[in-house]
Amino acid sequence: MDKADIMEPHLPTLEQMQQWTHAIGQAQQLMLEQAAGAAGQTLPFSPEAVARIQTSFADEGLAMWQRFLDSGGMFRDHPEPAPANSPAAAKDRRFADPAWTQHPFYDLIRQSYLLVSDYMLQLADAVDGVDPKQKAKLRFATSGMLDAFSPSNFPLTNPTVVEKTIQSGGENLVKGLQHMLADLEKGQLTHTDGTQFELGRNIAATPGKVIHETPLYQLIHYAPSTPDVLATPLIIFPPWINRFYILDLSPQKSFVKWAVDQGISVFLVSWKSADASMKDLIWDDYILRGQIDAIDTVRDLLKVPSVHTIGYCVAGTTLAATLALLAARGEGDKVASATFFTAQVDFTKAGDLTLFIDDEQMKLVDQLSSQGFLDGRYMALTFNLLRGRDLIWSYVVNNYLLGQDYPPFDLLYWNGDTTNLPARWHKDYLTQLYRDNLLVVPGAITIDGTPIDLKKIMTPAYVQAGKEDHIAPLESVWKLTENLSGPIRFLLAGSGHIAGVINPPVAQKYQYWACDDSQPTLDAFLAAAQETKGSWWPDWRAWIERLDPHTVPAKGARQPGKGRLKAIEDAPGRYVKGR
Incomplete structure (x- = not known):
């Protein structure tokens, strides 16, 4: 017709x-x-x-x-x-x-x-x-x-x-109605066919073992795939706002698998989705009983003086606070390097998310957190609203009006796999950081009784931003470079908050911009930066090897469960499956 x-x-x-x-x-x-x-x-x-x-x-x-x-x-x-x-x-x-x-x-x-x-x-x-x-x-x-x-x-x-x-x-409208009623029942817009994915089989499938467990997180040690590995291991801290496997999607997209194949001893923190028992958790817990506990656990397991670290988004913000606390305690040398994926510490240019922290929104958060935790579906909706045309209305048309079948897409499956947040921590994070911007004020925030100052951080840092990031805007991420005192490599990746990070070399997509010499301002960086086609991951791998190129055989404690810490269960573990 x-x-x-x-x-x-x-x-x-x-x-x-x-x-x-x-x-x-x-x-x-x-x-x-x-x-x-x-x-x-x-x-x-x-x-x-x-x-x-x-x-x-x-x-x-x-x-x-x-x-x-x-x-x-x-x-x-x-x-x-x-x-x-x-x-x-x-x-x-x-x-x-x-x-x-x-x-x-x-x-x-x-x-x-x-x-x-x-x-x-x-x-x-x-x-x-x-x-x-x-x-x-x-x-x-x-x-x-x-x-x-x-x-x-x-x-x-x-x-x-x-x-x-x-x-x-009219069959499309009937099928669309079925989709809509199913979404209303579960209280969340569906983006993909979740039956096509299984944790540990075709996503979050990189081989490894859970070797350490606390009420807050599980520590996964991934099996090496090379005969020798860098002597300094890597600990990845994903954001607890989402599931960790954004960094371990399908094998072709997995940053974790790629890093393992690059000869790195990789450990990863899998955070527990909050329930009523976690109602009193605050930021200190994620710093002390989360990141520092994981750092000390890996150092002790492998008998190494320091570790490389990665913090993604809110976990990167927290990593900055962790480094400041370690610096204040005279323990900064526990961390050999810190890599920040799309992380912010100064929230003056934090973008549209700042629109969700007024008094009315805080009252709504309180109402939604009456059990001591915030349902992850609220945060998912908030992030979807930031790109409502792409993440809400296009799916209303495709799912409800056209009645189309859901496509199998691992990234969208991850996006809909929500995580609950401790209510007290979440409110403090929004008010103290997003609203009041206290993290960049020396001594304004105290962790475990110790005032922290980001300017005391001397740890070498790799700061990655996304050119089209709507959650952590480029201008906001750049400010991290103005608040650290150690050597810094700043890199701008093509695309946004997710695709800018999850860009494996095999995909040959996007590009990145970097300078060999540090620049005083973002404008100066943009003027001087050289463009390179493809993934920025090899640039990061070369950077950490320059810091410490020594390797050791992938034996003994470098094998999951073969050292002092025995295997508790296979990766990806129970916590990532908890709802």
Whole structure:
């Protein structure tokens, strides 16, 4: 069936167009007022800016209608308005179906929506005399509402859905309803077919043993795959906001397996998903009874003076605090190097996540954490909202409207495998770090009775940021380099918070930028950095080998369970499977 035959509306009269324009104007006002209410703001607009925006909107709207009439209802042979800051100026996957541009009805809907969206975002930017954070909150709320109201999200205004419904006799909507009811029952949007994955079989499958266990974490020691290994072992600290196997997905993507194959003795901390018994845990516990305990355990097991460490995201933030505490105690030499994957310590430029830490959000967190822990589904929703167009609405269309089968995708399976968080720690983290930014204030935070100061850290550091990271923005990660006093290698990876990190050399994807000489500012780094195609993992491997190239045979305690610490169970262990 030709998509042009799906729906053939009559051309509107001038009176109908005027009525539609009036209705669009009313809808704009209601939506912006609702967005302002969601951000807790009134609307103190700059009159001059509003007048300019309204004039531009009226002119472009009139031009759009005139083109529609002149072309007999067909836009495709005429240029469309695309303001510089408009979603229409870039490729928009929501409107990839050719019918959005080739069919007059859908073309009219699409262009009207994009024009209104640009107008409303400009109005949000025109709000004057409010705190910058409140203004950012208004823009975020406005953008989120516009994404929700996209015509692609509704069955009667999405040509792909209309065609699918006609072809299948409505079976897509029935199947989509089944998907939606199943998601409502489990309280979470499904992104992939979870039946295709099994921990220990096709994900989190790198061979190893759990050799140490506490109420907070399990320590996994991975089996070496080379006859000799670097003398200094590596401990990986994943974020406890998510499951550790983001670093051990399928064998082709696994950073853990790659590191093992590179001749490194790899240990990894698998955090326990919080339950009511962990209600009193605070940040000190993750530092003292988590990271420092793991460091001392591995040092004692292998009889080595120091270890290499990696901290990803919040575990990287915590690693910085751990290093500061060790430095304050005169024990900084326990850590030979610290690698930070997309980690932040100064939260002044922490991006849209800062919009979720106002008083109302804190009250909501308290309500959701009445049992002493925060359900991981709340955090999953928060992260999905940061990219609502890609992680929410595209799946609403595919899953609920088109009724498509879920694709098997290990990364999306991991993304939906949520972890609960200790309520007290989570609230302290949001308020002390994101809101009050205390970590970069010398002595403002005390760990186990000891004030810490990041400037006392002399440990060699490798700081990795993602070019398109929306969780730990580049500008924010760079600030880590301004708060450490040891030698630093800063590296900018292509892509974002996940794909920028999980980029194995075999994939030959993306690129990275680095400088041999340290740079005083981010702008100076960007100007001087040299681009290299592909994965940055080999660059990191070369960096740690330069720090200590000595190797030892992979025997005795270098084999999981063969040293003083006996195997408790096979990797990936019980904790990663706990819900």
